[in-house]
Amino acid sequence: MAELVLELAETVAGVGVKTSYGERIDIGGATVVPVALGYYGFGAGSGSGDRAASDLHGQGSGGGGGGISIPLGAYVGRGGDVRFEPNLIGLLLVATPLVWVTGKALKAVIRALKH
Numbered sequence: 001m002a003e004l005v006l007e008l009a010e011t012v013a014g015v016g017v018k019t020s021y022g023e024r025i026d027i028g029g030a031t032v033v034p035v036a037l038g039y040y041g042f043g044a045g046s047g048s049g050d051r052a053a054s055d056l057h058g059q060g061s062g063g064g065g066g067g068i069s070i071p072l073g074a075y076v077g078r079g080g081d082v083r084f085e086p087n088l089i090g091l092l093l094v095a096t097p098l099v100w101v102t103g104k105a106l107k108a109v110i111r112a113l114k115h
Helices: 004-012 018-021 090-114
Strands: 023-028 030-048 059-078 081-086
Touching: 018 030, 030 090, 059 090, 081 090
Parallel strands: none
Antiparallel strands: 023 030, 030 059, 059 081
């Protein structure tokens, strides 16, 4: 099982940039490069214990994985000018946890300064 996880990790390691930046597309005189935030995770485990003989002798193993890709926007090039055009929904999805954590941290700092 561990070999499978290592093989998956090696495969995904080379995918990072391909996940973050899509293939260049030419549309109506403009060049567009999509940008996304990608995250992958994999895990596996095995165990044994003092279980009944009818329970596969107390041995087991398992594994799983998953990933997410949030489109953040695209770099758009026209006539030598390149600019980033954001996907507002994607940016909100990424910014919301950051704002929440920042708020919690500020609350803790303010409380510490009061005492």
